Amino acid sequence: xxxxxxxxxxxxxxxxxxxxxxxxxxxxxxxxxxxxxxxxxxxxxxxxxxxxxxxxxxxxxxxxxxxxxxxxxxxxxxxxxxxxxxxxxxxxxxxxxxxxxxxxxxxxxxxxxxxxxxxxxxxxxxxxxxxxxxxxxxxxxxxxxxxxxxxxxxxxxxxxxxxxxxxxxxxxxxxxxxxxxxxxxxxxxxxxxxxxxxxxxxxxxxxxxxxxxxxxxxxxxxxxxxxxxxxxxxxxxxxxxxxxxxxxxxxxxxxxxxxxxxxxxxxxxxxxxxxxxxxxxxxxxxxxxxxxxxxxxxxxxxxxxxxxxxxxxxxxxxxxxxxxxxxxxxxxxxxxxxxxxxxxxxxxxxxxxxxxxxxxxxxxxxxxxxxxxxxxxxxxxxxxxxxxxxxxxxxxxxxxxxxxxxxxxxxxxxxxxxxxxxxxxxxxxxxxxxxxxxxxxxxxxx
Amino acid sequence: xxxxxxxxxxxxxxxxxxxxxxxxxxxxxxxxxxxxxxxxxxxxxxxxxxxxxxxxxxxxxxxxxxxxxxxxxxxxxxxxxxxxxxxxxxxxxxxxxxxxxxxxxxxxxxxxxxxxxxxxxxxxxxxxxxxxxxxxxxxxxxxxxxxxxxxxxxxxxxxxxxxxxxxxxxxxxxxxxxxxxxxxxxxxxxxxxxxxxxxxxxxxxxxxxxxxxxxxxxxxxxxxxxxxxxxxxxxxxxxxxxxxxxxxxxxxxxxxxxxxxxxxxxxxxxxxxxxxxxxxxxxxxxxxxxxxxxxxxxxxxxxxxxxxxxxxxxxxxxxxxxxxxxxxxxxxxxxxxxxxxxxxxxxxxxxxxxxxxxxxxxxxxxxxxxxxxxxxxxxxxxxxxxxxxxxxxxxxxxxxxxxxxxxxxxxxxxxxxxxxxxxxxxxxxxxxxxxxxxxxxxxxxx
Numbered sequence: 098x099x100x101x102x103x104x105x106x107x108x109x110x111x112x113x114x115x116x117x118x119x120x121x122x123x124x125x126x127x128x129x130x131x132x133x134x135x136x137x138x139x140x141x142x143x144x145x146x147x148x149x150x151x152x153x154x155x156x157x158x159x160x161x162x163x164x165x166x167x168x169x170x171x172x173x174x175x176x177x178x179x180x181x182x183x184x185x186x187x188x189x190x191x192x193x194x195x196x197x198x199x200x201x202x203x204x205x206x207x208x209x210x211x212x213x214x215x216x217x218x219x220x221x222x223x224x225x226x227x228x229x230x231x232x233x234x235x236x237x238x239x240x241x242x243x244x245x246x247x248x249x250x251x252x253x254x255x256x257x258x259x260x261x262x263x264x265x266x267x268x269x270x271x272x273x274x275x276x277x278x279x280x281x282x283x284x285x286x287x288x289x290x291x292x293x294x295x296x297x298x299x300x301x302x303x304x305x306x307x308x309x310x311x312x313x314x315x316x317x318x319x320x321x322x323x324x325x326x327x328x329x330x331x332x333x334x335x336x337x338x339x340x341x342x343x344x345x346x347x348x349x350x351x352x353x354x355x356x357x358x359x360x361x362x363x364x365x366x367x368x369x370x371x372x373x374x375x376x377x378x379x380x381x382x383x384x385x386x387x388x389x390x391x392x393x394x395x396x397x398x399x400x401x402x403x404x405x406x407x408x409x410x411x412x413x414x415x416x417x418x419x420x421x422x423x424x425x426x427x428x429x430x431x432x433x434x435x436x437x438x439x440x441x442x443x444x445x446x447x448x449x450x451x452x453x454x455x456x457x458x459x460x461x462x463x464x465x466x467x468x469x470x471x472x473x474x475x476x477x478x479x480x481x482x483x484x485x486x487x488x489x490x491x492x493x494x495x496x497x498x499x500x501x502x503x504x505x506x507x508x509x510x511x512x513x514x515x516x517x518x519x520x521x522x523x524x525x526x527x528x529x530x531x532x533x534x535x536x537x538x539x540x541x542x543x
Numbered sequence: 544x545x546x547x548x549x550x551x552x553x554x555x556x557x558x559x560x561x562x563x564x565x566x567x568x569x570x571x572x573x574x575x576x577x578x579x580x581x582x583x584x585x586x587x588x589x590x591x592x593x594x595x596x597x598x599x600x601x602x603x604x605x606x607x608x609x610x611x612x613x614x615x616x617x618x619x620x621x622x623x624x625x626x627x628x629x630x631x632x633x634x635x636x637x638x639x640x641x642x643x644x645x646x647x648x649x650x651x652x653x654x655x656x657x658x659x660x661x662x663x664x665x666x667x668x669x670x671x672x673x674x675x676x677x678x679x680x681x682x683x684x685x686x687x688x689x690x691x692x693x694x695x696x697x698x699x700x701x702x703x704x705x706x707x708x709x710x711x712x713x714x715x716x717x718x719x720x721x722x723x724x725x726x727x728x729x730x731x732x733x734x735x736x737x738x739x740x741x742x743x744x745x746x747x748x749x750x751x752x753x754x755x756x757x758x759x760x761x762x763x764x765x766x767x768x769x770x771x772x773x774x775x776x777x778x779x780x781x782x783x784x785x786x787x788x789x790x791x792x793x794x795x796x797x798x799x800x801x802x803x804x805x806x807x808x809x810x811x812x813x814x815x816x817x818x819x820x821x822x823x824x825x826x827x828x829x830x831x832x833x834x835x836x837x838x839x840x841x842x843x844x845x846x847x848x849x850x851x852x853x854x855x856x857x858x859x860x861x862x863x864x865x866x867x868x869x870x871x872x873x874x875x876x877x878x879x880x881x882x883x884x885x886x887x888x889x890x891x892x893x894x895x896x897x898x899x900x901x902x903x904x905x906x907x908x909x910x911x912x913x914x915x916x917x918x919x920x921x922x923x924x925x926x927x928x929x930x931x932x933x934x935x936x937x938x939x940x941x942x943x944x945x946x947x948x949x950x951x952x953x954x955x956x957x958x959x960x961x962x963x964x965x966x967x968x969x970x971x972x973x974x975x976x977x978x979x980x981x982x983x984x985x986x987x988x989x
Contacts, residue, residue, distance in 0.1 A: 179929075180936035184885035218926050383872035384940070386881035413940040414927060423869070426829035430873075435832040439630035480664050481860055483625075483972055484979035490626035494830070494859040499945040526929055533930035 101508060102131040103151035105142045106162035106474065108488045111464035112448045123488060129162055131470040134283075134508035139464060153510075155503070159478030161488045163444075164463050165225025165471045165504060166417035167451025169376040170317075170355045170405025172231045174211030176218065177202075177532045178410040181540075187323065187385050195410060201539050202532075203260050208233035210528045212240045217525050218415045220246060220511050223501040225471040227415075228353070228405070228455055230290040230317055232261040235275050238285050245511050245519045247471060249455050250275060251290030251317050254305065256298050265301045269308070276312055283469075284507060286314070286457060288353065293319040294338035295329055302345050315351050315374075315456050322356040323387045339364050348373050353454050355405060356381075357395075358388030365391070369398040374454035377446070379423045381407030392428045393437040403451040418498045421447045425493050440493040470508040476500050547954060548577040549597035551588045552608040552920065554934045557910035558894045569934060575608055577916040580729075580954035585910060599956075601949070605924030607934045609890075610909050611671025611917040611950060612863035613897025615822040616763075616801045616851025618677045620657030622664065623648075623978045624856040627986075633769065633831050641856060647985050648978075649706050654679035656974045658686045663971050664861045666692060666957050669947040671917040673861075674799070674851070674901055676736040676763055678707040681721050684731050691957050691965045693917060695901050696721060697736030697763050700751065702744050711747045715754070722758055729915075730953060732760070732903060734799065739765040740784035741775055748791050761797050761820075761902050768802040769833045785810050794819050799900050801851060802827075803841075804834030811837070815844040820900035823892070825869045827853030838874045839883040849897040864944045867893045871939050886939035916954040922946050 109127040116122045128145035130137040140148070175195075182194035208231060219227055229237050230251035241248035252272030254265060262268040272289065279285040289305045291297040297318075309316050320338055321327065330338045339360075342348055350372035357375050360368075368375070377390045395402050404424060406415045421443045428438035452462025461471045475492065477483075479500055482491040504512035511519055555573040562568045574591035576583040586594070621641075628640035654677060665673055675683050676697035687694035698718025700711060708714040718735065725731040735751045737743040743751075743764075755762050766784055767773065776784045785806075788794055796818035803821050806814075814821070823836045841848050850870060852861045867889045874884035898908025907917045921938065923929075925946055928937040950958035957965055 177930060179941060180932050183933075183936050183940060184882050186881055190881070214926065214929075221926060380872060383876035384881065386875040386879050388879070389876065409941075413936070416927075416943075419865075423872075426826060426869070427876075429832040430829035430835065433832050433834070435632055435636070435830065436630050478972070480660065480667060480968060480971065481862075483660075484623060484975045484982075486626050486979065486983065487629075490629050490859070494629060495625060495855075497862075497943050497945065499943065522926060525926065526924070529930045533932065536930075537932065 098149055100130055100132040100137060100149050100151050102153045102470070103145060103149050104129040104131070104155045104157060104162055104472070104474070105145065106157045106160050108161040109139055109464065110161055110163040110444070110489065111139060112164050112444055113463045113465050114449055115465070129464060129472065131505070131508045134470055136464055136466055136468050136470050138466060157474050160474040160476050160502065161492065162472060162474050164448045164461070165473045165506070166223050166447050167403065167455070167462060168219060168224045168227040168406055168415065168417055169353065169403040169451045169454055170378055170407055171215065171227050171229050171415065172408035173215035173227065173229050173237060174208040174231050175408035175410045176215040176415070177207065177211040177529060177536065179413050181410060181536065183413070187387070190385070198536060198539070202536060203232055205233050205236050207532070208236040209240055210532060212237045213244065213520065214525050214529050215409065215415055216240060216244045216246050217517065217520050217522060220244070220504050220517060220520070221501070222416050222418065222498040223473040223475070223504060224415065224417050225473065225504060225506045226451070226461060228288065228317060230292070232259050234272070238275060238279060241285055242282070243519070245284070245506055245509055247284045247461065247506050249286045249288050249317070249457070250279070251288055252276060253290045253292065254301055255292040255296045256301065257296070265304070269304065273308070276314065286455065288315040288317040288455070290317045293322070293326070294341065295326055299345060302342070302347060306345065306347050309351055315353050316347065317353045317355065319356055320354040321359045324359060327359050339367070343367065350374070356387065356390065358382055358390050360391055365394060365398055365400070368395070369400050373400070375400060375402045376405045376454060377402055377424060378405045378407040379427050380420055381411045383427070384411055389427070389431050392424065393432050396438070396442065401450050401453050402446055403454040404446045416498050417447050418492070418496060421493055440489045443493045444489055470505050472505045473501055474503040476502050544595055546576055546578040546583060546595050546597050548599045548916070549591060549595050550575040550577070550601045550603060550608055550918070550920070551591065552603045552606050554607040555585055555910065556607055556609040556890070556935065557585060558610050558891055559909045559911050560895055561911070575910060575918065577951070577954045580916055582910055582912055582914050582916050584912060603920050606920040606922050606948065607938065608918060608920050610894045610907070611919045611952065612669050612893050613849065613901065613908060614665060614670045614673040614852055614861065614863055615799065615849040615897045615900055616824055616853055617661065617673045617675050617861065618854035619661035619673065619675050619683060620654040620677050621854035621856045622661040622861070623653065623657040623975060623982065625859050627856060627982065629859070633833070636831070644982060644985070648982060649678055651679050651682050653978070654682040655686055656978060658683045659690065659966065660971050660975050661855065661861055662686060662690045662692050663963065663966050663968060666690070666950055666963060666966070667947070668862050668864065668944040669919040669921070669950060670861065670863050671919065671950060671952045672897070672907060674734065674763060676738070678705050680718070684721060684725060687731055688728070689965070691730070691952055691955050693730045693907065693952055695732045695734050695763070695903070696725070697734055698722060699736045699738065700747055701738040701742045702747060703742070711750070715750065719754070722760065732901065734761040734763040734901070736763045739768070739772070740787060741772055745791060748788070748793060752791065752793050755797055761799050762793065763799045763801070765802055766800040767805040770805060773805050785813070789813065796820070802833065803836050804828055806837055811840055811844055811846070814841070815846050819846070821846060821848045822851045822900060823848055823870060824851045824853040825873050826866055827857045829873070830857055835873070835877050838870065839878050842884070842888070847896050847899050848892055849900040850892045862944050863893050864938070864942060867939055886935045889939050890935055916951050918951045919947055920949040922948050
C-alpha cells in the first residue's frame with residue numbers, strides 16, 4: 098500500500114488515553130504510518146515494512162517518537178521581551194518594564210515578528226500546538242498559517258483601550274472576525290481570551306460566555322494567579338474570583354483556567370464538578386513567586402491539568418520538555434511525596450491533557466489512528482540520556498530540547514534533523530535584534 | 544608578547560568577588576589572555592590584539608566567556624543508574640533499587656566507567672570541577688587525571704563494609720593513600736567524605752576531624768537531608784545531627800554540609816558563626832521530596848552557599864546550568880518573593896561560591912589574574928537566547944547546556960566547538976550500554 102510517510106522508531110510512545118491502563122504503553126521497534134496528514138496505523142516495524150511503501154521513510158533507530166507538546170498558555174509575541182527585566186516583584190516588573198514597553202511597541206509588526214520568533218523556538222522544542230493570548234491575534238494566526246504550526250488563537254478582551262481595540266465591542270467584533278476567517282482551517286482554532294478577572298467586567302464576561310456557547314469554542318483566562326488578585330476581587334466584588342465566575346455561569350468544561358495557584362478544598366471540588374480545565378505554568382509561577390498550583394490534589398480529583406510555559410518574559414523560555422520536568426519535580430517538593438506526578442503522568446499533562454483542555458483531543462494530543470499526525474522524534478542516544486532503562490523517565494527527567502530532531506504537524510514536516518523547513522532562522526534572529534535595539538533605546542529614553 | 548591562548552569574546556563575565564561591587568560586572572568585547580595554564584589578563588579586545596601574539600586564538604563573537612561551573616556534590620559513577628528507578632519514596636528507592644544494584648555491581652570497573660560517563664556529561668555541560676563522594680575514589684581520581692577535569696576526590700567513610708573497604712580503619716588508610724598520591728597534583732584535590740550522620744559513628748567522625756586538620760583538607764558530608772534523619776538522630780543521640788556534629792567539633796569553615804533542608808533559626812545562626820559552607824542540591828531535593836534548603840535566609844546571613852546536582856540517579860542529570868536555574872526559581876517560589884536569588888547571585892553560587900566551599904578559591908572559581916584558566920564559552924546567538932538584554936539573565940533563565948561550545952581546565956581545552964578532546968564519546972556510550980544490559984538482567988534475576 099502506498100502512503101505518504103513511514104516513521105520507524107526505536108520507541109513509539111502513543112500517550113493514548115484508550116491504552117492508559119497498559120501503564121506507560123511504550124512500543125519498541127514500532128512504526129507510525131501517516132497518510133493525508135493523519136495517523137493511519139501504529140504497528141511493529143517488521144510488519145510495516147511488508148505492508149507499506151512510503152514516499153518518505155525515516156529510520157529513527159535511537160529515537161522516541163511521541164505526540165508533539167501542547168503549550169496551553171503563551172503570549173508568544175512577548176518573546177521579544179525575553180530577559181528585559183527579571184528578579185522583580187510582579188507589580189514593579191509590570192508597571193516599570195513590561196507595560197511601558199508594550200504601550201510603546203505593540204502593533205501588528207511587533208506581534209508578527211515576536212510570534213514568529215516564538216513559533217521558531219516552539220517548533221525547535223517539539224511543540225506542535227500552542228494556545229495564545231495577546232493583542233493583534235490576527236497576526237498570530239497569520240504567522241501560524243505561514244509556519245504550519247497548530248494554534249488556538251486567543252480572541253483577547255481586556256477592559257481598556259489598546260492599539261488592537263478601543264473597547265469591549267471592538268475587541269469582540271475583531272475577535273469574531275478572526276473566528277470567521279479561520280472556521281474552516283484545520284490548523285487554526287480559536288478561543289475567547291478574556292484577560293483576567295481583574296481586567297474584565299461582568300458584562301463582558303457574560304457576553305463572552307454566550308458567544309462561546311454559540312460558536313462552540315473555549316474560554317482561555319488567567320484565574321487565581323496571585324493572592325493579590327483574590328484580595329482585590331473580595332474588595333471589589335465581595336467574593337473570590339472563582340465564585341464570581343461561577344455566579345456568572347462561566348465554570349464549565351469550556352473554561353481553561355490558567356495558573357490557579359490559590360485554591361481552597363471547596364474550590365477544587367467545584368472545579369471538579371463543573372469540569373473546568375486547569376493550565377499549570379510552574380516556571381512562571383515560581384519566577385514571579387505567585388504561589389503553587391496544587392497539581393497533585395487536582396489530579397486526584399480527576400480534574401484535567403495541562404501545561405503551559407506562559408510568556409518568555411516570565412519564564413524565560415518556551416520549553417515544554419523543561420516545563421514538564423519542573424512540574425514533575427515541583428509537585429513532589431511541595432507535597433513532600435516523591436511518588437506524586439510520576440513521569441508518565443507529566444507526559445500526559447504536556448500532550449493529551451493539553452488537547453482535552455483546548456477541546457481538540459479528537460484531533461490531536463496522542464498518537465491514535467485517525468488523529469492528525471502531530472508527531473515529534475527525540476534522539477535518546479546521547480551522553481545525557483544514557484544509559485537508558487525507561488525512555489519516559491529520560492523524556493521527563495534527563496532529556497533536553499536539543500535532542501528533538503524532527504517535528505511534524507498534520508503530517509507536514511516542520512523540523513527535519515534539527516533544520517526548520519518553513520522558517521528562515523537567520524531572518525527571525527535579525528528581526529529580533531532590530532527590536533532589541535529599538536526596545537533598549539526606548540528604555541533609555543524613558 | 545607571545546602567549547599560549549587568547550580568547551576574544553562578545554562578553555566576559557569574570558564573577559570576580561573583588562569586583563562584585565560593580566554589579567554584574569559584564570565586560571563587552573574583552574579578551575582573556577592565558578599562559579602556562581593561568582589567567583594572565585582580561586582586557587579590551589582591541590588592546591589585546593596589539594599586546595599579545597597567541598599560539599591559539601579564538602574569536603567568539605556571540606559568546607559569553609565565564610568561569611567553569613563547580614559541581615559541589617556528585618556521586619559520579621551512579622550515572623550508570625540514571626533513570627533506573629524514579630517517582631518512589633526515598634527508602635523504597637534506596638532499599639529496592641539503588642542499594643541492591645550497588646551491592647551487585649560496585650567495583651573498580653563500574654566506578655571507572657561510570658565516572659568517565661559522568662565526566663563526559665559534565666565537560667559537555669561546562670563543569671570544570673566536581674566534588675565527588677563514592678566508593679573506589681582511586682578510580683574517580685584516575686579518570687579525572689586521564690580526562691583533564693579538576694576534581695575534589697571524596698575519601699569516603701561509611702560504617703559498614705563494602706567492596707572498597709571492610710571497616711573504618713581501611714577506609715581511612717585507603718583514603719590517606721589517595722591523598723598522598725595526589726598531593727602534588729594541581730588538578731586533583733581531596734576531601735574527607737564521611738557519608739552522613741546516620742552512617743558514621745562519633746569515633747570515626749572525630750578521627751576524620753583530626754586528620755582533616757592535619758592534612759588541611761575539607762570534610763564533605765550529607766547533613767540534614769531529610770526529616771527522618773533528624774528524627775533518627777534525636778532517637779539515637781538525643782539531639783539533632785547538626786548539634787551532634789557541633790559537639791564533636793566538626794562545625795568549621797572546613798565543613799561542606801550538603802542538602803541542609805531542615806534548619807531552625809538557631810541552626811542558621813550557628814552555621815553562620817562557625818563558617819560552615821552549604822551545598823544546595825535543589826533538583827535532587829525536589830525529586831526525592833526531601834524538603835527545601837532555605838537558601839535565601841542563608842545568603843542573608845552571609846553564609847556561603849554553593850550548588851550541586853547530586854547523582855544522576857536522583858536528578859537525573861549533571862547539568863549545572865539547569866541546577867542554577869532551578870535554584871533561582873525555587874528560592875522565589877518558596878519565599879513568595881520574586882526578587883530573591885537574582886540571576887547574578889545564582890551565577891556566583893554555581894562558580895566562585897563552589898570554589899570557596901571546596902577551599903580552592905585561590906585557584907579557581909572566577910576569571911581573575913593568576914588563577915587557573917578554568918573557563919567556558921557559551922554561544923548566546925541562538926533562537927532560545929535572543930533577543931538579549933542581559934547575558935547573565937539568559938545564562939540563568941534561558942540558555943541550555945548545548946550552547947556551551949568550549950571548555951578549558953587550567954588552560955587545556957577539553958571541549959572544542961562541542962567536540963571532546965580527551966574522551967572518546969562512542970566508547971563511553973558503548974561501555975554504558977554494556978552496563979545497562981548487565982544491570983537490567985540483574986534486576987530481572989533478583
